Amino acid sequence: MLELAILGFLFERPLHGYELKRRVAHLTGHVRPIADGTLYPAIKRLEKAGWLERQTEPGSRAAPRHVLTLTTDGRAELLRRLREVDGTAVTDENHxxxxxxxxxxxxxxxxxxxxxxxxxxxxxxxxxxxxxxxxRPLTAEELDDPFRQGLLTVARATSRAELGWLERTLADLAEQSAD
Structure with a gap:
């Protein structure tokens, strides 16, 4: 998830490490705050794989800053990962x-x-x-625990909303493919 987010944001434009961290945190931080000890090793792995480059640029008031840019191979890697999305990237809501x-x-x-x-x-x-x-799966109505009822009620409403969106979006994409 973290590497996909890094590749995705850098696909859009080069970013300083701090700005990248801020964007990733906004996307995923409500669930998992992004620590430097998590982000920077991921950046180094992607750099070692040849998917991003780091360039130094003078800082406005402080030390030089590093700008991260996706390479051609990095752009191809993001697209490959998106095409092949499966497993927890499909089943886990945060992914x-x-x-x-x-x-x-x-x-x-x-x-x-x-x-x-x-x-x-x-x-x-x-x-x-x-x-x-x-x-046998239990429904919210079959439970006498109001908190578990709430969990199932919210999950059911979320699933219905997403199913409706998916069906509409798939219909739109089918129409675009036909053009």
Whole structure:
């Protein structure tokens, strides 16, 4: 998720490390604040892989600052990762939001739709956080715990909203592909 966010933001434009950290934190920070000890090793891994470059630029009032730029290989890597999104990037909501933040960078509507269909297939599977002794999923109405009822009620409303959005967006992308 972190590497995808770094590649995605740098795909849009070169950024200073501090600005990149701020953008990643805004995207994912409500769940997981981004520590320097997490961000900078990820940047170094991407740099070592040849996917980004670091250039020094004079600081306005302080020491020189490093500007991070995606390489041609880095741009290709972001697009590859977006095309091949699967697993927890589809099933985990926080990973999924990171994918959605950058999915527009896939230029072909058919490629975008393929990723959205994977999420749609996941959401269409019956699921519940709680099950009875026989393993049957329980609904909010079957629980007497108001907090678990709340959890299931919110999850159901969120899933319905996302399913509606996915269906509308897939229809739009199908129309764009037909043009």
């Amino acid at each position: 999924w939001f990171t994918v959605l933040a950058f999915l527009r960078h896939l230029e072909r509507p058919a490629e975008q739709a393929a990723v959205l269909r994977r999420r749609l297939e996941f959401l269409q599977q019956p699921s519940s956080f709680f099950h009875d002794d026989a393993g």
